[in-house]
Amino acid sequence: NAGVTQTPKFQVLKTGQSMTLQCAQDMNHEYMSWYRQDPGMGLRLIHYSVGAGITDQGEVPNGYNVSRSTTEDFPLRLLSAAPSQTSVYFCASSYSGALETQYFGPGTRLLVL
Amino acid sequence: AQSVAQPEDQVNVAEGNPLTVKCTYSVSGNPYLFWYVQYPNRGLQFLLKYITGDNLVKGSYGFEAEFNKSQTSFHLKKPSALVSDSALYFCAVRDSAAGNKLTFGGGTRVLVKP
Numbered sequence: 001n002a003g004v005t006q007t008p009k010f011q012v013l014k015t016g017q018s019m020t021l022q023c024a025q026d027m028n029h030e031y032m033s034w035y036r037q038d039p040g041m042g043l044r045l046i047h048y049s050v051g052a053g054i055t056d057q058g059e060v061p062n063g064y065n066v067s068r069s070t071t072e073d074f075p076l077r078l079l080s081a082a083p084s085q086t087s088v089y090f091c092a093s094s095y096s097g098a099l100e101t102q103y104f105g106p107g108t109r110l111l112v113l
Numbered sequence: 114a115q116s117v118a119q120p121e122d123q124v125n126v127a128e129g130n131p132l133t134v135k136c137t138y139s140v141s142g143n144p145y146l147f148w149y150v151q152y153p154n155r156g157l158q159f160l161l162k163y164i165t166g167d168n169l170v171k172g173s174y175g176f177e178a179e180f181n182k183s184q185t186s187f188h189l190k191k192p193s194a195l196v197s198d199s200a201l202y203f204c205a206v207r208d209s210a211a212g213n214k215l216t217f218g219g220g221t222r223v224l225v226k227p
Contacts, residue, residue: 044217045214050213098207098208106155
């Protein structure tokens with residue numbers, strides 16, 4: 001199993017540009033989520049999905065969109081990038097249920113100029 | 114609402130000495146607690162979790178954590194630290210009444226000096 005994969009590893013954008021961060025998992029996990037990591041703030045939940053066709057907002061959803069057309073994929077879209085979105089983005093997946101462990105991808109480092 | 118606090122931004126310890134990374138939490142239901150480690154330029158790796166049962170939980174790489182309900186704490190410990198344990202450690206909590214959402218602390222950087 002490849003686990004959770006993310007592409008790209010690193011991206012530079014100009015303010016106002018759009019892009020999609022890709023996330024895929026091959027563990028048949030129902031639950032997938034996106035976090036952003038900023039210094040001193042830990043990981044903050046952006047959006048999450050409990051299954052194909054179902055998404056919901058997390059703690060910091062503004063400026064981001066998601067969709068979940070398949071169990072495997074959970075892309076994160078930045079509609080109009082802003083410097084405040086400079087961060088490291090992590091995708092995670094798990095089986096559904098509060099007892100389950102989330103597994104993380106390697107991250108995407110995004111710089112918005 | 115669930116929350117997690119890691120009161121120390123950084124912990125410095127000499128190799129071979131005991132290592133403790135502190136974590137306190139707040140939930141309205143029962144807590145499910147997790148520790149993750151992040152090495153430079155890598156994703157988060159799961160270390161251990163507490164769901165129920167024994168208050169002392171053993172995990173990967175010789176780490177363990179003690180759940181203390183009265184103090185609402187879940188401190189991570191290792192009896193003898195290694196230089197390779199130098200990394201960023203995150204505590205996280207799930208409230209049994211709040212579904213799958215995982216809330217993370219701000220992280221504690223551990224520096225183990227030879």
